[in-house]
Amino acid sequence: MESHENLKSYKHRLDDALDNHFLRQAMDKFAVAYRTSRENAFAGMDVADLIQQVADIKAAAIADSKALLERFIKKATAHGVHVHLADTAEDANRIIGEIAQKTGSKKIVKSKSMTAEEIHLNRWLENLGVEVTETDLGEWIVQLRKEGPSHMVMPAIHLSRFQVADLFSDVTGTDQDAEIDRLVKVARKELREKFVQADMGITGANYALADxxxxxIATNEGNARLVTTLPKVHVALVGIDKLLPTLADALTVNRILPKNATGQAITSYVTWITGPSECTTAPSGKREMHIVFLDNGRSKIAADPVFAQVLQCVRCGACANVCPVYRMVGGHQMGHIYIGAIGLITTYFFHGIENAKNLVQNCTNCGACKAVCAGGIDLPHLIKEIHARIQDEAGHPLQSLLLGKVLKSRKLFHSLLRTAHLAQKPLLDKKEKPYLRHLPMIFSSDHNFRRLPAIADVPFRDRFEKLHKPTDNPRFTIALFSGCVQDFVYPEHLEAAMKGFAMHNIHVTFPMGQSCCGLPAVSMGEKSAARDVALQNLDAVDLDTVDYIVTLCASCASHLTHGVPKLLKDYAPKKAAAFADKVVPYSVFMNDIVGIASAVRTGADVGRKTAFHSPCHLCRGLGVHNTPHELIEKSGNQYVPTDEEETCCGFGGSFSTTFPAVSNEILTRKLDDVTESGADLLVTECPGCVLQLRGGVAKQGRKFTVCHLSELLYPQSEP
Amino acid sequence: MVNTTTGSTKELAAVFTQKASLVSACVHEAKDRTEAMDKTLALLAQKPPLDPQMASGKKQDPSKRILAAPNLDHDGFQQLSDLCRAFPHIHLIRDRLRDFPGGIDMGVTTADFGIADTGTLVINSNDEHTRLATMLCEVHVAILAVSDIRETALSMTKELEMLVGRKGSYTAFVTGASRTADIERVLAIGVHGPLELHIILVEEK
Incomplete structure (x- = not known):
């Protein structure tokens, strides 16, 4: 993993992971089980409030980290601790190596520390001729296999009991059964000898209390207790981001950390060590204790207005647990050292641009991580920020650069789409419109996992005048924001919606100056293009004349609501906020604002079992969960729940074209769920999801159909 | 049994018992310390022989049972040692636990506090023998006074600070037996620490 790989070889690694049957099953089981155990652990608690408390505590500590460090050093030194400061990973390694040499330590036992992984401490110590043994079961397993951890708290989650049994058979020279309880006992026995022989113990720390x-230290296996008790020397390697003022702060963070990590109310052990404690074999009667504080870029992060919140991470690993990509490809493909969403961000800071540049693209922007983050970090936003920063530093790839350039001019963008409509003609499947029969040359064969729709003959913007019916005394006046996909690919979604608007006396305007919402540019790391289109859209809509800006695309709605004000905070903050205030997603507008009644209809369009796929940007982006279910019932159809309604479909805009193989697997998992529910119809509220889902259904020959909510409410069969 | 606890301590004890049981701790009740010691010896009598963890080192007499009681006060230890006199196979110790790296059968300790909402024991482990007794034993028996149970860790911050804030202190929160789910996420109890945790709730200190 040390050599710098290009995107192509990174994709090969992803393909290998996707082919790993055990990994796939293990990850899938884990993803489902984690959801339930986390829910149970937090039962009866106000999770959002708890997360806010933790975020506030951590944010304040980061802002005050210099003073906290000084206070800690003063106290700890008075207790007799040797405190060291390491600016870089190499400094930390050197300091710890010197401690080992000075104390004549030849054998070291370690409890689990991601910070030690971050600096590759074992390698350094082993080069000095010191024997280092990991004592956490999972860490020991991956150490023996010469791998890195594949999860922050479950380092060996990628391995089966059979692989562990083979490994332990090699280590002990005796055949070991693949029975988990027995394998655990093998580790208990093998490692006890190591604990007893060790001259020095190394731990990390979850908390460092300045007061x-x-x-x-929070652990489950009890190894950190032995590491800090049996050897004569204890070294704790602590990132400066672990500093907190008081015990009460740590206890507050500890209320959420284990619940979020593994669904445990608390870990088996939480150990609080205040200076050297009794050690009967040490000459002084006290253990020699060292604390090495590691910076390694943390101060720089703390001073960065955008990225300071990265340090609010408490290392629970929840962002990996819920990530649809992690679930498909596992940890070694979803981080360099730190795994999951936080890993996509911190890799850039701790391990450099070369290790980060491919990883950072492997995100569907589904927001599942943000919804569970113990530290309240806006992970998807920061991933996009890192992506943009990497492109600014290392250069923009041609494709992304072109997209950025094209988007900056709406007219150019739209005329290109019209040209593309003509160019695709020879590719159209004559029998099976509206799918493209062959993919244009720019796509590789990988992209064939779903059928791609054709660009419409006439975009919605050219149909609007005909569809538009003037209304006297309208109930509401709205600006319809189409988004590019519905404007140019699925105008029928908007046409169906227009019927409903007319029926309910809604005056619809279609601002012709509107462009792409800008989300695709953000997701390709083209921040300046995203800002330009945001400003174009602000100019296009006359806010004084409309009550709402309605969009049938949940991604547009979410981006216009949350993304645009962020992008324009230094450019047009007031206008962006006023614009964002008026944006509503289609389902909320029809159900909660217009308040449509149940449809009275008969025939083929009613009584179908109807599943809903909740677009990520609808459920997590806008907090809309049940409104679409009500509309399904109102349409005269029967809403049926699916197992993971709010899990991503794998589209993620450019994600699905950058990582088609992963996208396809996420999609298949989603379609399996719907098949299992027995639904005849799958409804969603985002054209991107329709593109992905409908394309998958066509390609895989599934037995249900896919439509947008507007088509369900106002079917073609009705005038 | 005479009930001397008030309504709210009784409720806390019930929550504590429920939460500790969820993490596979066995919670017992005793009216006083004498009864708690009787129960401890009864648990020791039921315990299977030690599975020594060290291939090297001196061999232990398999008929012996090692019971460590490092943090009982003077009277408590005296009392336990009187009780043990009836069982010649029990080897009662209170220090030099490093002589038993391969493990001891049972460690019995008092706990300073209980935390109800997580079923957690708080044990002042400043001295090495207390620490080792709770780490090297196969079965850990903790004696906890009902009056020392608090609702949450945060609700007893002041009391915890008295323990944690002291120079040279080593304070342990213990919740259930040692555990792992590192292989296939299957829960296994008993890794580097005790295989079993018993908590004896005592009504009178």
Whole structure:
């Protein structure tokens, strides 16, 4: 993993992971089980409030980290601890190596520390001729296999009991059964000898308390307790982001950390160490204790207005647990050292642009990580920020550059789409319109996992005048924001919606100056293009004359609501906020604002079992969960729940073209769920999801159909 | 049984018992310390022989049972040692636990506090023997006074600070037996620490 790989070889690694049957099953089981155990762990608690408390505590500590460090050093030094400061990974390694040499330590036992992984400490110590043994079961397993951890708290989650049994058979020279309880006992026995022989113990720390000079360590196996008790020397390697003022702060963070990590109310052990404690084999009667504080770029992050919140991470690993991509490809493909969404971000800071540039693109922007983050970090936003920063530093790839350039001019963009409509003609499947029969040359064969729709003969913007019916005394006046996909690919979604608007006396305007919402540019790391289109859209809509800006695309709605004000905070903050205030997604507008009644209809369009795929940007982006279900019932159809309604479909805009193989697997998992529910129809509220889902259904020959909510409410069969 | 606990301590004890049981701790009740010690010895009598963890080192007499009681006060230890006199196979110790790296059968300790909402024990482990007794034993028996149970860790911050804030202190929160789910996420109890945790709730200190 050290050599710098290009995107192509990274994709090969992804393909290998996708072919790993055990990994796929293990990850899938875990993703489903984690959801339930987390819910149970937090039962009866106000999780959002708890997350806010943790975010506030951590944010304040980051802002005050210099003073906290000084206070900690003063206290700990008074207790007799040797405190060291390491600016870089190499400094930390050197300091710890010197401690080992000075104390004559030849054998070291370690409890689990991601920070030690971050600096490759074992490699350094082993080069000095010191024997280092990991004592956390999972860490020991991956150490023996010469791998890195594939999860922040479950390092060996990618391995089966059979692989562990083979490994332990090699280690012990005796055949070991693949029975988990027995394998655990093998580790208990093998490692006890190591604990007893060790001259020095190395731990990380979950908390460093400035008020008392205390470190806190949360563990389950009890190994950190032996590591800090049997050897004569204890070294704790602690990132400066672990500093907190008080015990109460740590106890507050500890209320959420284990619940979010593994669904445990608390870990088996939480150990609080305040200076050297009794050690009967040490000459002084006290253990020699060192604390090495690691910076390694953390101060720089803390001073960065955008990225400071990265340090609010408490290392629970939840962002990986819920990530649809992690679930498909596992940890070694979803991080360099730190795994999951946080890993996509911190890799850039801790391990450089070369290790980060491919990883950072492997995100569907579904927001599942943000919804569970213990530290309240806006992970998807920061991933896009890192992507943009990497492109600014290392150069923009041609495709992304072109998209950025094209989007900056709406007219150019739209005329290109019209040209593309003509160019695709020879490719159209004559029998099976509206799918493209062959893919244009720019796509590789990988993209064939779903059928791609054709660009419409006449975009919605050219149909609007005919469809538009003037209304006297309208109930509401709205600006319809089409988004590019519905304007140019699925105008029928908007046409169906127009019927409903007319029926309910809604005056519809279609601002012709509107362009792409800008989300695709953000997701390709083209921030300046995203800003330009945001400003174009602000100019296009006359806010004084409309009550709402309605869009049938949940991604557009979410981006216009949350993304645009962020992008324009230094350009047009007031106008962007006023614009965002008026944006509503289609389902909310029809159900909660217009308040449509149940349809009275008969025939083929009613009584169908109807599943809903909740677009990520609808459920997590806008907090809309049940409104579409009500509309399904109102349409005269029967809403049926599916197992993971709010899990991503794998589209993610450019994600699905950059990582088609992963996208396809996420899609298949989603379609399996719908098949299992027995639904005849799958409805969603985002044209991107329709493109992905409908394309998958066509390609895989599934037995249900896919439509947009507007088509369900106002079917073609009705005038 | 004489009930001397108030309504709210009783409720806390019930929550504590429920939460500790969820993480596979066995919670017992005793009216006083004498009864708690009787229960401890009864648990020791039922315990299977030690599975020594060290291939090297001196061999232990398999008929012996090692019971460590490092943090009982003077009277408590005296009392336990009187009780043990009836069982010649029990080897009662209170220090030099490093002589038993391969494990001891049972460690019995008092706990300073209980935390109801997570079923957690708080044990002042400043001295090495207390620490080792709770780490090297196969079965850990903790004696906890009902009056020392608090609702949450945050609700007893002041009391915890008295323990944690002291120079040279080593404070342990113990919740259930040692555990792992590192292989295929299957829960296995008993890794580097005790295989079993028993908590004896005592009504009178």
């Amino acid at each position: 008392t000079g205390t470190i806190g």
